[in-house]
Amino acid sequence: MVPAAEMRGITKSYPGVLANDDVSLEIRKGEIHSIIGENGAGKTTLMNILFGLVKPDRGSILVRGSKVDIKNPHIAISLGIGMVHQHFMLIPNFTVLENIILGQEPARRGWLNRKEAQKAVxxxxxxxxxxxxxxxxxxxxxxxxQQETEILKALYQGGEIIILDEPTSVLTPQQTTALFRLLRGLKSQGKTIILITHRLSEVLQISDRITVMRGGRVVDVLDIAQATEEKLAHLMMGDLEWKPLTDEKTAPEKVIFRVENICLFTLEGLPRLKNISFSIRKREILGLAGVAGSGQKELLEVLSGLRPCTSGKVWYRNRELTHLSPKERREQGIAIIPDERQILGLILDFKLKENLILGQHHRPPYCRRFSLNYHRIGANARRLIEEFNIQPSNPELGTAALSGGNQQRVILARELSQNPGVIVASEPTRGLDLAGRIFVHHLLYHQRNNGKAILLMSSQLEEVLELSDRIAVLRGGEIISILSPQDADIDRLGKLMTTGRYL
Ligand SMILES: Nc1ncnc2c1ncn2[C@@H]1O[C@H](COP(=O)(O)OP(=O)(O)OP(=O)(O)O)[C@@H](O)[C@H]1O
Ligand SMILES: [Mg+2]
Incomplete structure (x- = not known):
């Protein structure tokens, strides 16, 4: 059978990086084909080329056997290729319908016929x-x-081949199961799926075939029958030194961070956070588990100072932070690792070295009497790039040029290098490859032992269970239970998160 799509000898270089190096890829009609590889391996670049967002230096593309020139996404869409990006592209204040039909409106006498469009959708x-x-x-x-909306949009545009770039990194396990059900449904109706993910267990669950990339090249293509987790991990990164978290766990000390009766109402008077209270001790990780949309985003906004709460108080040591700005909180020693890194965490137009001092740029040692000390800024960047293994390692590079996982490393490096007393981390390992995830787990653990109070918000229950000293369960904007990891397992936590009851 003619492949649904074929990429042959694709090469794409950026200054100093060969993002894709003579890559060939064959996608069969009706298969679910996973593309895996470490952060910066070239997965997104390859898919951006197939979708017409990036122009390759060399190589050719065939769709259903015919050679095509995919100059832009419009051409990709007209060829039946749709893409759900690593960072969503929907317009926030448009409705679902508007977003889906954007650019495709069925017109009647020049006007958009909403009713018909809605029926079709x-x-x-x-x-x-x-x-x-x-x-x-x-x-x-x-x-x-949002993700389902993006998928529906791709289907509405006539997508036969749907590319999804790390769709599951933003989902809870339950949502991932639902997404996979949807993908299998698409497959059974003859659609072709290309999926990028860092989670090997998912790859094994859903794929028919797997392409492994490393350093811009394809290192292997496997049928699912040949694949095991060890084999894939080895192909992706060679021999990984696997250090379990063996650091002796020191005992938590006195409470240093406290949240008292936080309530948050929307302008329409809807409650988003209800009487949230918890405290975190020095040398303690409090995990926060909850189905996405249970109030995590709002809590992060309140704790970072981006959004005033309706009532309640936030304390760090003996100081009330409730009315302090994000900048003042940072100066007090609160570090925030936001999950929406492109919105809250980074300025993509800035250089890597500038993002690494964001928030500290106005004070010594980086700034004295209104002039920036480029020597110190450069030295700081080189140290953090090395310590956090940020690739490419050029501090002068624009941050937009970094792969998703490497952008996440930049935020972690910056926030943790300021020696905070409290770390609020939301999805700290989102988008990181296996080695990166292990690195961050060690890092948080180490920070804890060094005397920090850490709030770990994560949709990955394994992560919460492994790292936390106590686990708070958030449901419908409320903390419904705080338990010790010994009393919890994934099933139990999952039940508690979804039903509010243990069993
Ligand atoms: N616009 C750009 N300008 C310069 N370099 C870029 C650009 N886009 C990507 N790169 C570089 O190309 C390489 C591959 O990046 P890509 O985004 O394809 O990686 P990835 O496999 O998707 O990684 P991740 O898992 O972290 O998302 C990286 O070294 C990245 O820094
Ligand atoms: Mg990517």
Whole structure:
């Protein structure tokens, strides 16, 4: 059978980096094909080329056997290729329907015929068993709903080949199961799926075939029958030194961070956070588990000072932080690792070295009498790039040029290098490859032992269970339980998160 798509000899270089090096890829019709590889291996670049977002230096592309020139995404879409990006591309204040039909409006006498468009979208959604509310604004959707909207959009545009770049890194395990059900449904209706993910267990669950990339090259293509987790990990990164978390765990000390009765109401008077209280001791990691959309985002905004709470107090040591700005909180020793790194964490137009001092740029040693000390800024960048293994290692590079996982490393490096007393980390390992994830776990553990109080918000229950001293369960904007990891396992936590009850 003619492959659905073929990429031959694709090469793409950026200054100092060969992002894709003579890559060939064959995608068969009706298969779920996973592409895996470490951060910066070239996965997104390859898919951006297939979708017409990036122009390769060399190489050719065939779609259903014919050679094509995919100069831009419009051409990709007209060829039946759709893409759900690593960072969502929906317009927040548009409705679901508007986002889906954007650029594709069925016109009648030049006007958009909404009714017809809505019917068509709903028919499509039904046929793939996707539940959506077309009139809802996109900004009110949970990430998994946003993702479904993006998938539906790709289908609406006639997508036969759907590319998903790390769709599961923003999902909870339950949502991932639902997404995989949807992908299998698409497959059974003859669609072809290309999936990028860092989670090997998922790769083994869903793929028909797997392409492994490393340093811009394809190192192997496997049928699912030949693949095991060890084999894939080895192909991706060679021999990984596997250090378990063996550091002796020191005992937590006195409470240094406290949140008292935080309530948050929206402008319409809807409660988003209800009476949230918890405390974290020095040398303690408090894990926060919860289904996405249970109030994590709002809590992060309140703790970072981006959004005032309606009532309640935040304390660090003996100081009340409730009314301090994000900058003042940072100066007090609160570090925030946000999950929406491109919005809250980084300025993509800035250089790598500049992002590494963001928030400290106005004070010594980086700034004295209004002039920046480039020597210190450069030295800081070189040290952090090395310590956090940021690739490419050029401090002068624009941050937009970094791969997703490497952008995450930049935020971690910056926030943790300021020697904070409290670390609020939301999805700290999102988008990181296996080695990166292990590195961050060690890092947080080490920070804990060094006397920090850490709030770990994560949708990865394994991560929460492994690292936390205590686990708080957030449900519907409320903390419904705080338990010790000994009393919890994944099933139990999952039940508690979804039903509010243990069993
Ligand atoms: N616009 C760009 N300018 C310069 N370099 C870039 C650009 N886009 C990507 N690169 C570089 O190309 C290489 C491959 O990046 P790519 O985003 O394809 O990696 P990835 O496999 O998707 O990684 P991740 O798992 O971290 O998302 C990286 O070294 C990256 O820094
Ligand atoms: Mg990527």
């Amino acid at each position: 709903m028919r499509l959604a039904d046929s793939f068993d996707i539940a959506i509310d077309p009139q809802k604004r996109t900004e009110e959707l949970s990430v998994s709903q």
